[in-house]
Amino acid sequence: MNSIQKNRLKDQLFKIWGIACTLIGLVLLAVFIGDILIDGLRRIDWSFITNLPSRKAEKSGIYTALMGSIWILLLTTIVAFPLGVAAGVYLEEYAKKNRFSALLEINISNLAGVPSIIYGLLGLEVFVRIMGLGASVLAGALTLSLLILPIIIVATREAIKAVPQSIRDASYALGASKWQTIRNQILPASGGGILTGVILALSRAVGETAPLIVVGALAYVPFAPSNPLDEFSVLPIQIFNWISRPQHGFIENAAAAIIILLLITFVMNGIAVYFRNKWQKKWK
Amino acid sequence: MAKEMEIKMSKIKTETFNKAKKLDLVENHAARIEAKGIKVWYDDFNAIKGINMEIKPNTVTAFIGPSGCGKSTFLRLFNRMNDYVEGFRMEGKIKINGENVYKNNVNVEELRKEVGMVFQKPNPFPKSIFENVAYGLKIQGIKDKKFINERVEKALRQADLWEEVKDNLKKSALALSGGQQQRLCIARTLAVEPSIILMDEPTSALDPISTAKIEDLIFSLKEKYTVIIVTHNMQQASRISDYTAFFYIGDLIEFDKTKKIFTNPAEKQTENYITGRFG
Amino acid sequence: MENAIYQKDLLNQAILEMLSLSFTQFEKAMEAFSNNDADLAEEVIHKETRVNALDLKIEKDCERFLALHQPVAIDLRHVMAFLKINYELERIADHAYGISKYLVDDEELIPKKLLDAVNYKTIVETINMMFELIADAYENDNVKLARKIFKKDKILDKINANSFEILEAEIKNDIEITGKALILLSVIKKCERVGDLLKNIAEEIIFYLDAEVLKHRKKKK
Numbered sequence: 168m169n170s171i172q173k174n175r176l177k178d179q180l181f182k183i184w185g186i187a188c189t190l191i192g193l194v195l196l197a198v199f200i201g202d203i204l205i206d207g208l209r210r211i212d213w214s215f216i217t218n219l220p221s222r223k224a225e226k227s228g229i230y231t232a233l234m235g236s237i238w239i240l241l242l243t244t245i246v247a248f249p250l251g252v253a254a255g256v257y258l259e260e261y262a263k264k265n266r267f268s269a270l271l272e273i274n275i276s277n278l279a280g281v282p283s284i285i286y287g288l289l290g291l292e293v294f295v296r297i298m299g300l301g302a303s304v305l306a307g308a309l310t311l312s313l314l315i316l317p318i319i320i321v322a323t324r325e326a327i328k329a330v331p332q333s334i335r336d337a338s339y340a341l342g343a344s345k346w347q348t349i350r351n352q353i354l355p356a357s358g359g360g361i362l363t364g365v366i367l368a369l370s371r372a373v374g375e376t377a378p379l380i381v382v383g384a385l386a387y388v389p390f391a392p393s394n395p396l397d398e399f400s401v402l403p404i405q406i407f408n409w410i411s412r413p414q415h416g417f418i419e420n421a422a423a424a425i426i427i428l429l430l431i432t433f434v435m436n437g438i439a440v441y442f443r444n445k446w447q448k449k450w451k
Numbered sequence: 452m453a454k455e456m457e458i459k460m461s462k463i464k465t466e467t468f469n470k471a472k473k474l475d476l477v478e479n480h481a482a483r484i485e486a487k488g489i490k491v492w493y494d495d496f497n498a499i500k501g502i503n504m505e506i507k508p509n510t511v512t513a514f515i516g517p518s519g520c521g522k523s524t525f526l527r528l529f530n531r532m533n534d535y536v537e538g539f540r541m542e543g544k545i546k547i548n549g550e551n552v553y554k555n556n557v558n559v560e561e562l563r564k565e566v567g568m569v570f571q572k573p574n575p576f577p578k579s580i581f582e583n584v585a586y587g588l589k590i591q592g593i594k595d596k597k598f599i600n601e602r603v604e605k606a607l608r609q610a611d612l613w614e615e616v617k618d619n620l621k622k623s624a625l626a627l628s629g630g631q632q633q634r635l636c637i638a639r640t641l642a643v644e645p646s647i648i649l650m651d652e653p654t655s656a657l658d659p660i661s662t663a664k665i666e667d668l669i670f671s672l673k674e675k676y677t678v679i680i681v682t683h684n685m686q687q688a689s690r691i692s693d694y695t696a697f698f699y700i701g702d703l704i705e706f707d708k709t710k711k712i713f714t715n716p717a718e719k720q721t722e723n724y725i726t727g728r729f730g
Numbered sequence: 731m732e733n734a735i736y737q738k739d740l741l742n743q744a745i746l747e748m749l750s751l752s753f754t755q756f757e758k759a760m761e762a763f764s765n766n767d768a769d770l771a772e773e774v775i776h777k778e779t780r781v782n783a784l785d786l787k788i789e790k791d792c793e794r795f796l797a798l799h800q801p802v803a804i805d806l807r808h809v810m811a812f813l814k815i816n817y818e819l820e821r822i823a824d825h826a827y828g829i830s831k832y833l834v835d836d837e838e839l840i841p842k843k844l845l846d847a848v849n850y851k852t853i854v855e856t857i858n859m860m861f862e863l864i865a866d867a868y869e870n871d872n873v874k875l876a877r878k879i880f881k882k883d884k885i886l887d888k889i890n891a892n893s894f895e896i897l898e899a900e901i902k903n904d905i906e907i908t909g910k911a912l913i914l915l916s917v918i919k920k921c922e923r924v925g926d927l928l929k930n931i932a933e934e935i936i937f938y939l940d941a942e943v944l945k946h947r948k949k950k951k
Binding site: 331333334336337338339340341342343344347351352355356 | 530532535560561562563564567568570572574575576577578586587589590591636639640643
């Protein structure tokens with residue numbers, strides 16, 4: 168076999184290996200989702216969504232957990248979005264590029280990898296105890312904001328970095344100030360990328376379980392939160408709670424709740440992808 | 452017999468060169484520029500060693516010279532774009548209509564409204580054609596829609612782009628061809644009615660036909676503005692400029708009328724460069 | 731491009747001005763010679779400085795155009811033609827100057843029968859026609875008109891060839907007119923050279939229009 172044939176063979180082998188790897192992941196995911204759907208799909212109806220949790224599986228619903236998740240999502244957005252984007256803009260546009268700022272950049276990336284339960288402990292000490300917020304939705308949201316802040320900062324910086332220097336030059340050359348350039352050119356141009364990063368970060372926050380448990384989200388909550396200082400529960404915790412029960416009805420409930428959670432995640436990711444595509448079209 | 456010939460001649464005189472009257476739209480803004488004792492450093496590197504130059508209003512001046520000779524650096528002194536470069540330091544005075552632009556109390560944003568710049572690669576904003584041209588006015592706080600519309604049309608006419616885009620000003624600027632984009636960038640600069648227009652190799656990224664169109668445009672702009680253009684293309688300098696400055700490694704070797712530089716330059720170095728004998 | 735076109739138009743104009751000037755100079759000189767008009771001759775001599783100034787200007791302008799606009803193809807041929815045509819027109823005006831100088835030096839009239847004998851009128855008419863053909867061909871980019879010159883030049887060549895013998899005979903008849911006859915012979919020679927110069931101009935015009943080099947080629951009979 169000469170070298171051309173050898174190369175072609177290597178090509179084919181790698182192709183087959185790549186397809187196999189991809190398929191393994193996809194097949195496992197498909198099996199999992201299929202299994203869940205079989206278990207939980209018929210349990211989903213309007214009463215399931217609006218019922219409070221109860222000791223009887225048929226009567227149990229995800230209403231409080233769903234509301235809790237929505238409260239968490241909203242509060243976390245309100246806190247993390249402006250903070251993260253502003254920090255990202257400052258670090259990328261205003262901060263001088265020296266040793267200190269390089270150190271800062273490394274540390275922020277590291278923070279994005281810290282185990283989420285550590286954030287839970289931090290939130291417990293600072294928000295629940297020191298600030299006296301108790302085991303409230305607000306404390307939970309603040310904790311999750313800290314968790315996803317590094318992700319938003321990094322996504323913002325990357326999106327801003329992608330705006331070509333020539334645009335900045337053109338703006339400055341016309342007499343615009345730094346802030347005018349950021350507001351009129353850089354933010355609109357990087358907006359899609361920033362939004363994508365924020366939505367992905369938030370969809371991760373929606374699925375977080377451990378830090379919220381540490382902060383004190385309850386497993387059994389008979390009411391939906393009515394103000395930020397109320398106690399709360401979220402979908403992942405509700406799922407965890409139902410799975411540990413022996414009754415078969417609760418397994419079904421858990422599967423149904425998983426489907427709802429997956430739905431929320433998929434929708435959020437879909438929105439992120441939509442925005443990213445729309446943003447990329449602008450640069451064509 | 453001879454009389455007939457004289458009549459023929461005078462006919463040609465009036466037929467020739469009916470310049471498009473589009474430049475009558477604006478008044479004469481052109482400014483006078485003086486540079487005295489200019490030295491520039493980037494950290495320890497001495498980029499410009501000591502240059503004096505005077506540029507008359509309503510002229511096109513070309514800066515020529517090999518790569519790295521300092522011509523772009525020198526150009527950017529006039530609108531202080533070098534201020535953003537790390538390690539930039541300068542000595543000397545740059546006076547525009549007698550005012551030193553490096554004095555401490557000079558508002559850089561105001562300066563850049565007087566001194567516009569067009570870059571090598573066309574860089575329109577990812578917005579509509581209208582928004583691009585109106586940007587310079589909007590950042591000044593101008594809100595009068597009628598005023599903005601008028602200025603945008605004036606600028607596009609001067610840049611010889613109006614006829615091609617007037618039917619759809621909301622179209623994305625990125626959908627235009629390279630030559631059109633560059634004319635859009637020129638219109639964007641003209642909209643704020645500067646007195647000086649700086650151009651850093653404005654046609655080096657364009658095809659020959661777009662280049663020719665823009666050269667005609669530059670030539671017509673000198674009626675109302677002072678134009679300085681950096682170019683690698685010596686033939687371009689000879690075609691459109693009134694004065695030419697030859698730079699070499701941070702020094703100004705020769706600065707004179709273009710027709711003198713290209714027929715009988717005073718310095719041997721200049722002649723070596725423009726005849727291509729440079730090693 | 732616009733500027734280059736404009737500059738070439740200016741050069742064109744200058745050539746037409748030079749053409750008009752040379753033509754006028756020669757016309758006046760021939761008229762002054764046949765009528766012994768010393769005043770008209772002075773006019774021609776006076777205008778010679780203008781001719782020289784225009785000649786220098788055109789040369790300098792052509793040099794500048796070549797340096798600044800790097801013309802190619804038809805534009806290049808055109809400018810090269812400008813330079814050569816300018817040179818030839820200047821020589822024609824020079825001959826006009828020379829003819830006029832004879833008059834200023836010598837007050838007396840050339841006898842009419844001498845002028846008739848050498849067909850002076852035909853010479854003047856032929857040269858006038860050649861000038862017109864040149865002007866027309868140049869202005870209208872008409873190669874055909876330019877080619878008509880060659881036939882006309884032959885007429886001048888013939889007259890020149892005959893003039894020697896005719897004048898020789900006249901001198902033998904009347905020795906008194908020797909001085910006049912010699913001057914007349916010189917003038918006829920100048921006219922023959924003017925004819926050649928006009929022919930050269932026609933060749934230049936054909937060159938820049940058709941890129942066809944006619945110089946030093948044997949003419950088809």
